[in-house]
Amino acid sequence: VLDAGYVTKELLTSLRDGEFKSLIARMPAKKGFPFKSLYHDVKQHLRQGRYTFVREGHTYFGYRKRVEIFGCGLNAYVYVDWVNAQSGMAEFIDRHEDEYGKMTPSQLDWLSVEYGFFVLISEKVTEPKALLDEYFLRTSIETFNKTEKEYLKLLPLSKWDFTKVKGKVLCTHLRNTPFCSG
Numbered sequence: 001v002l003d004a005g006y007v008t009k010e011l012l013t014s015l016r017d018g019e020f021k022s023l024i025a026r027m028p029a030k031k032g033f034p035f036k037s038l039y040h041d042v043k044q045h046l047r048q049g050r051y052t053f054v055r056e057g058h059t060y061f062g063y064r065k066r067v068e069i070f071g072c073g074l075n076a077y078v079y080v081d082w083v084n085a086q087s088g089m090a091e092f093i094d095r096h097e098d099e100y101g102k103m104t105p106s107q108l109d110w111l112s113v114e115y116g117f118f119v120l121i122s123e124k125v126t127e128p129k130a131l132l133d134e135y136f137l138r139t140s141i142e143t144f145n146k147t148e149k150e151y152l153k154l155l156p157l158s159k160w161d162f163t164k165v166k167g168k169v170l171c172t173h174l175r176n177t178p179f180c181s182g
Contacts, residue, residue, distance in 0.1 A: 007033075007121070009070045015123065016072040024135050027076065027119035034067055034076070038119055039110065041065060042078050046113065053129045055136070058083045062128025067121075074121045077128050081116035088115020 007025045009032060015023055029035040042063045045051055051061050061080040066073065089111055093100045103111065120135055 012070045012072040012074075015074075016070075022122075022124065024120055024122045024124070024131065024138070026135075027121050033069060035119060038065065038067070038076055038078050039113070039117060043109065043113075046080065051128075055129070055132065060129075060132065062132060064125075064128055064131075069121070074123055075125060077120040077122065077131050079116075079118050079120070079128065079132065080113045081118070083116070085113050085116030091115075 007028050011025075027033050027035055042065065045063055046061055051063050053060055053062060059082045061078075061082070063078045065076050065078060067076045068074070092111060092115070100111075120131060122131060124131060
């Protein structure tokens with residue numbers, strides 16, 4: 001499970017060449033990725049009830065579409081989190097009232113979903129709700145690990161060496177002494 005910042009042409013080529021067994025990744029909105037074209041492909045379905053589901057108090061639109069990205073056949077799972085979409089649009093209107101008044105109908109349509117629109121890509125074939133549940137399960141585990149590392153004030157693994165490990169153990173053991181407090 002990867003965030004959009006990790007998804008590259010090289011990664012997808014690796015997937016195509018069989019180097020990965022499974023991938024769920026957030027599609028970046030950058031050149032070479034059909035992010036905005038997927039919006040245009042599904043916008044006629046956005047308010048259809050058969051593509052709606054609820055997860056943890058948020059109502060979602062979810063739609064699966066087969067795509068090819070850099071020669072790699074994948075499933076694009078297109079979502080709109082309506083709670084985030086509406087609150088983002090309201091904030092935009094509050095901050096940019098003049099700009100909002102000058103927008104074209106197609107710009108207004110995009111604005112109505114922009115802040116809740118995202119795409120997950122995977123080789124898996126499943127229902128959009130099931131893939132989103134799997135994605136959120138994995139990202140919540142990562143968030144927990146990150147929070148614990150921050151709480152414990154741990155350095156990234158690449159920064160650890162023998163001296164730093166000994167120091168951390170010593171400071172943890174002697175936490176209340178003047179030379180190791182803080």
